[in-house]
Amino acid sequence: MSVDEEIFQEFRRIGQFLDRRGLISSHGGNMSVRQGKKMLVKRRGAMLGDLHPWDIVEMSIEEIDSKIMIASTEALVHRAIYRETDHLAVIHCHPVHTVALSLVEDEITAIDAEGAFNLKRIPILDLKLPIGPVESAIHVPKMLNNYKVVVVRSHGIFAGAETLEEAYNWVTVCEEASTIRYLTMLTGKPLLRDVSKEFHDW
Numbered sequence: 734m735s736v737d738e739e740i741f742q743e744f745r746r747i748g749q750f751l752d753r754r755g756l757i758s759s760h761g762g763n764m765s766v767r768q769g770k771k772m773l774v775k776r777r778g779a780m781l782g783d784l785h786p787w788d789i790v791e792m793s794i795e796e797i798d799s800k801i802m803i804a805s806t807e808a809l810v811h812r813a814i815y816r817e818t819d820h821l822a823v824i825h826c827h828p829v830h831t832v833a834l835s836l837v838e839d840e841i842t843a844i845d846a847e848g849a850f851n852l853k854r855i856p857i858l859d860l861k862l863p864i865g866p867v868e869s870a871i872h873v874p875k876m877l878n879n880y881k882v883v884v885v886r887s888h889g890i891f892a893g894a895e896t897l898e899e900a901y902n903w904v905t906v907c908e909e910a911s912t913i914r915y916l917t918m919l920t921g922k923p924l925l926r927d928v929s930k931e932f933h934d935w
């Protein structure tokens with residue numbers, strides 16, 4: 734299958750952004766876009782930072798077809814998100830500060846203005862099987878109906894949006910908010926201002 738050049742270039746562009754910002758390990762993470770009753774998703778084992786046209790796999794959203802064998806290991810989570818939400822693009826990656834906070838908190842509250850304005854709270858799912866689609870395909874879509882980003886404890890995040898660029902924005906805002914929260918916790922000093930407590934004013 735030859736992928737539309739414009740879509741491929743968008744996969745390649747956003748994949749490189751994720752890689753350069755250290756939001757994935759070399760072969761980690763995946764992303765997809767919805768096209769009607771089908772989705773285009775990264776091939777299993779391909780590097781997001783160095784994508785080629787043959788690394789994009791077309792899969793049915795309505796039924797599980799044979800492409801599942803070569804698609805990303807999380808492809809069934811992407812499929813479930815498209816079946817149960819209005820999102821048209823999904824990014825899954827492993828931002829280190831967000832994942833680190835998921836190991837010590839039950840939800841991530843953005844305390845910086847940018848993070849609080851855009852995401853407010855970032856929910857954390859505690860799954861027995863944090864990797865793979867078995868539980869994530871059930872629980873992640875439900876959360877993405879109400880949030881832009883959801884964290885699977887100890888693993889990574891799923892971000893849903895209308896476009897890959899928008900989903901990428903939520904990924905970076907999430908990791909920025911997590912990093913700020915993480916660094917302020919490290920200082921051990923009390924917060925002089927916590928904008929998460931000012932939500933009602935916005």
Ligand SMILES: [Zn+2]
Nearest residue numbers: 762826888889
């Ligand atoms: Zn992952």
